[in-house]
Amino acid sequence: MTSSIAGVAVITGASSGIGEATARHLHAAGFKVALLARRRDRIDALAADLGDGALAIEADVTDRDALVAAAEQVKKELGGADVLVNNAGVMLLGPFSADQRGDYRQMIEVNLLGAITTTEVFLDQLTASGRADIINISSVAGRTARSGNGVYAATKWGINGWSEALRQELLPTVRVTLIEPGVVATELPTHITHESTNTAVNEMYSKAEVTADDIAEVIAFAIGRPRHLAINEILLRPSTQV
Template sequence: MDAPVVVITGASSGIGEATARLLAAQGARLVLGARRADRLAALAAELGGDVRTLATDVRSRADVAALVDLAVTAFGRLDVVVANAGAAHVGPLDEQPVEAWDEMIDVNLRGVLHAVAAALPVFRAQSAGHLISIVSTSGLRIVPDQVVYAATKNAVRTLCEGLRQEAGPHLRVTAISPGFTATEFVDAVPDPTRRREYREQMDRIAMPPDAIARAVAYAMAQPPTVDVGEIVVRPTAQN
């Protein structure tokens, strides 16, 4: 694909940022969304080249539509959407506030649906397009404390498979399941003891986020008629 136009949600840190860095180095034209616009602006300045940014809350359908519109307005097309923005609240169901469940549903599931709603008409008009969703190994090996998080990720896995079946011959749909990845994700663990435990485990076994960026690049790099459905990437030390 020649200088693909790629929208990345959640590009202000972690896997989204690493993906932006790798794809920029490979010559992609990027449209980066997240809530922390200052981080996006700093990243765009560092990357140079064809990078646009927009303050985006994926819980807002209008925000995600504006992000996709920006890609089409700036670059005339949209080749790939990397639906990466995610929220994780860990802890037992007994202890989690319902608001935490709501946030995970709104960001992890509804946010991806907003991307589908915005991008699908563009993909259909082009007879080409690729949705890449970042799901999680939490949905493959169900463990305590990540129940609602895993449920939202598996809902997206189901969405991807359903979209793949509806997509026809021109659209590609990929779900990438990262295992434990060293990002800012652990900062969101509310309980300080659990946060410390997760951080220690992250320091011990987590893989760098560019491991997932390379999986994104691999899925994109296949010929247009080859659809990489699922990729699972774990640190070797992860159960």
């Protein structure tokens, strides 16, 4: 990556998958990275592995008080955010029924409200930077809804619409980029609670060839463009995915 800036990147969901891979790529490119996630042991291990310039902060994106405390820590210890990667998310697929109502609420609170709240909390730091980027991780499901993914798709369609409005509000000081991956080899499907859906989706994901590193490279590329160029939206799928 040839970066046009180096600064401080805040990454939610940094304990695994795309979040962890993005942290590694940006840190290697010269960024200080704030690793936000609920699983403290994992982000502590990642911060230790990365070394200087990596800060582990235990925070749940559904808890605004925790995010406010995280933002204060980022400001105090790293100087403030220049990049925010809204990566935290859950994919709890299954048929639409009352049995899944807890999963529906969790997806809405994490995938949609979590990204919105995190951005709101860090927005002052990002606008003060004068050269900031917001990366919102959406999904192919933000464009194509399928049987069994209705509420998940609703959260991703919501992210897409919000991202476009936010892009228009914040330009040119803050660039907003929407990343829409297809199937990626991560632990995302392992948390599905509906048994038959879990089996079917994990079977598909077990064959995934696109990795979290592939997505992280795309994110790093978008952030590294000269400030006069904004990449607004990137849709990417495995070459074999319909």
